[in-house]
Each structure stands twice: as C-alpha cells, then as structure tokens.
Amino acid sequence: MLDSAHQQRNLAEYEDFLEVDSVQVEALCQTVTRLIADVERLLAQG
Template sequence: MSRPELENLVRIGQLKAEPRNTLEAARMLDMARTRLADAKLSKLSLEGRFTSAYNAAHAAALAALRWHGYRSENRYTVFQCLTHTLGWPPSRWRVFDAAHQKRNLAEYEGYLDVEESTVAEMCELVAQLVNDVQALINK
C-alpha cells in the first residue's frame, strides 16, 4: 500500500503511528456491520438511519487504518486515507466526506437535511467498504 503517504500524514500530525492491531480492526469492522444493519432498519427515523450509516462508514474506514498501524482523531482524515489503505479512488470516499459534512451540520448546528436516496447510497457503499476491509484483514 501507499505507506509513504501515510507516513507523511504522521509527520504533519494528521495520523499517529501505532503497532498494527488486528483484533481492534476486527472489532471495529464488527461494529461497522452492526451499525450498517441498523441503518437498514425502516422503523428507524431517516436521521437515525443516516447517523448509523455514517458511523458504520467511519468504523470500517478506521478498521482499515488500524490494520495498517495508524490512528487518527480526525474523521475526515480517516475517510481520506481510504485512498492509501484500500486503494479507493476519491470518487468513492468523497461520498463519506459529504456525509461527514452533513453530520457536522447536525452535530454542531442542529440541522440535518438528508434524503432516503442518500442513506441508500451510503448503505451500498458501506457494504462495499466492509467487504474490502474484511478482505484486507483476511490477507
């Protein structure tokens, strides 16, 4: 993988290098699966489903980062690193970036404008992310 890019993020303080923790990565991936299942529950509010899908994406992306031996306290960086941890093109991880911006509006300003199609797209992409991270862990 693109270790030099991840090491550059360590140098500028965006990531912390830590030993690979496969058990932690697996637990985070399990959490992502649970939250993804919650996001698909039609009895939940649309906002609740969006939040669950977003949290599933973050947990899975963080699992990939932890498997590579890094950690970040910045959610955006965790998504951005999917390019380096899984080889995802920006067109894929930027869907999570857009969700991150919506999540921040909800968390910090109390405003969330989300549509059913957004949640459906996120659920589909999170399922792909979970599969990709599982393949990484299984290597």
C-alpha cells in the same frame, strides 16, 4: 460520499440543521457495505 455524510453530520450536530435524503442514505449504506467487504478481504489475506 463519506466526506459529504460527515459534513451533513457536522451540520446536524453543530448547527442544528438536519436534512435526510433517502437516496443519499441508501448510497452511503452501499458504500459502507463495500468498504467492509474490502477490509474483510484484506484481513483474510494478512
């Protein structure tokens, strides 16, 4: 998921091609939210 988002960002920046898929954006937001929660849990264990 994160790699796909990065590749799309690169296309937008370097090739002026931007295609926004709302389902993909929502999935990315959910993934990032889970990632933040995981990192916070790890830091609290520290």
